[in-house]
Amino acid sequence: ILSATHRNLPELVRNGEFRQDLFYRINVIELAVPPLRERPDDIALLASHILKRLAEEYECPPASLTSDAINKLKHYSFPGNVREL
Numbered sequence: 001i002l003s004a005t006h007r008n009l010p011e012l013v014r015n016g017e018f019r020q021d022l023f024y025r026i027n028v029i030e031l032a033v034p035p036l037r038e039r040p041d042d043i044a045l046l047a048s049h050i051l052k053r054l055a056e057e058y059e060c061p062p063a064s065l066t067s068d069a070i071n072k073l074k075h076y077s078f079p080g081n082v083r084e085l
Contacts (some may be wrong), residue, residue, distance in 0.1 A: 036081050040074040
């Protein structure tokens, strides 16, 4: 099982807001991935990948982003992280 959250699960466990037994079952290997706003250099690659996948799904030529569009994306905070991209 692969799971993700933006919440601080150890703190929630300490506060009794998340089940301790469940936390220890799912927290076998922890991989911390910084939010997209802290990785602006990844945005162009991720956007290109998403556009390619959408083009395959809809059987059309892949779209591309201008350097101005990529620059605007790099300066956006992405509160929804990669899902919002």
